[in-house]
Amino acid sequence: MxxxxxxxxxxxxxxxxxxxxxxxxxxxxxxxxxxxxxxxxxxxxxxxxxxxxxxxxxxxxxxxxxxxxxxxxxxxxxxxxxxxxxxxxxxxxxxxxxxxxxxxxxxxxxxxxxxxxxxxxxxxxxxxxxxxxxxxxxxxxDPAACRPDVASLVADGEHVVCIDPGHQLVANAGTEPLGPGSTEMKPKVSGGAVGVVTKQTEYDLALALSLKIKERLESNGVRVVLTRVSNSVNITNAQRALVANESGADLFVRVHADTHTNADVRGVATLYPSGNTWVAPIEAASLKAAQMVHAELLASSGATDRGIVKRADIVGFNWATVPSILVETGFLTNPMDDKALADPAYQDKIADGIARGVLAYLEE
Ligand SMILES: [Zn+2]
Missing domain, CATH: 3.30.10.20 (Trypsin Inhibitor V; Chain A)
Structure with missing residues (x-):
């Protein structure tokens, strides 16, 4: 060290x-x-x-x-x-x-x-x-302010979505509390998965997908805040949630890819926060967003359905005070998912689905 x-x-x-x-x-x-x-x-x-x-x-x-x-x-x-x-x-x-x-x-x-x-x-x-x-x-x-400038620029009635491209180039093995005030510690942020066939990295993929989602939301008049625009950052999962909070986001969308010890397992899942007091205030809205995004994602990608999953153990949810979801866009441990996710045309389908679901949620 x-x-x-x-x-x-x-x-x-x-x-x-x-x-x-x-x-x-x-x-x-x-x-x-x-x-x-x-x-x-x-x-x-x-x-x-x-x-x-x-x-x-x-x-x-x-x-x-x-x-x-x-x-x-x-x-x-x-x-x-x-x-x-x-x-x-x-x-x-x-x-x-x-x-x-x-x-x-x-x-x-x-x-x-x-x-x-x-x-x-x-x-x-x-x-x-x-x-x-x-x-x-x-x-x-900046310890004093983590609010991106965007808040003051937001017009009346304009929606804000914070997108968090999962992981980063270099993992931070330090630990941070599971939620505000918790004594249970979890790693700050990991490097993420690597494609079994393509060797693509999850942090690269997550950023590429996030930028595509951003483009689609912005063309629909949504103000988008990204937690990172480069892979060379050091931003913990709790900090990512704080960025979403401070940006006053209507929805916090976290973009990841999955891994499994069984290489046959494939498909998409959408996670939402549930099951502890930290996330109780955002649970209902998060579930609603998860359902809408998941449905649109399945429709546009044709991916295998791994369901909508409630989670109480995710730091980046537990620190959030705005509705939050995490989309697992496929398994990098599955050769077919890995190859599909490396294809820009398939990435477009994933981004289309997520963006459509987010827009549907914002319209409600
Ligand atoms: Zn991940």
Whole structure:
């Protein structure tokens, strides 16, 4: 564990060095009074100056204002390579992205064990080439507010749905309470299943499906909040429920795929919270949503019916205060389900079914 943390620290240090080297490059341009565009600036050697640790702050403060006057170009005609900012403080990340002309949208999330202010995920990811008018979404740890900005943007009568793509790239083996005030602990979040034939990962699949569902809901006027937009995040199951709560969602939809020791087992199931005092207030509405989504999902996918299942032991339900469901979209341990789920056309059917069920629930 200690070694992992050290490696991560080293990566962050590396990013900091690149950031301040870049800022130093900007300062040179600014002082020369030049009005170079973003693409030209990118060709500046980033290794111009790498100040020692401790000397950083002064350099950064000095150039911050100059940056604004030089880099006003946010052009769709310029291609920019997105720098890696995960692990940096949010203010540093904004400075770094600002230095290459990219705008930032902040997405606060509960911090868990992460340092307050540190960036947990970015979208688009590092290394991707984007146009200069792209806005980079940064998910960062914020103990004070985990409410995504969306709440203030929601129009009267507009519906909000929070979608949680299950799992993430790196599992977090730490534990968290089963529900608010519980002494029973459960793992924070796991990496999820892997396809027996295709080797697709559950976290990848869940994100792909979630984005498809999001697209369908948005085209029907629904405001959608995703708990994650990248696989490189560290968001526990309880935190995911808190994001749904804070976004004021009418429904919390969690997207997963299943596993079984028997490879013949296949099909879709829809889970809903039931059987403890935490979820009593949301049980009836969750069941209703589960029934509607499950019916539409079966109709559009033609998948084997594994039923609607009540669960009292799911952390991501027990922390939720808004109606919640979890859709198991198929078994990655079953060769046929696995292959079908890897097919974009079948993914569309799954997304169609879930979106239709959600819309039917929202209309009630
Ligand atoms: Zn799962």
């Amino acid at each position: 200690a070694r992992k943390r050290l490696e991560r620290l080293e990566r962050v240090q590396g990013r900091r060095k690149r950031l301040y080297a870049l800022m130093a490059g900007v300062a040179v341009v600014a002082l020369a009074g030049a009005t170079f565009g973003v693409s030209l600036l990118l060709r500046q050697p980033a290794s111009a100056v790498v100040p020692e640790e401790g000397g950083y702050e002064a350099t950064a403060t000095l150039v911050a204002d100059e940056t604004m006057s030089v880099l006003t170009t946010r052009s769709p005609d310029v291609l920019v390579e997105v720098p890696s900012v995960v692990g940096l403080q949010i203010s540093e990340a904004e400075m770094m992205l600002g230095a290459v002309g990219l705008a930032v949208r902040r997405m606060p999330t509960p911090p868990g064990e992460e340092t307050s202010g540190s960036v947990l995920a970015q979208a688009p990811p590092a290394g991707e080439r984007v146009t200069g008018d792209t806005t980079i979404v940064l998910v960062y740890a």
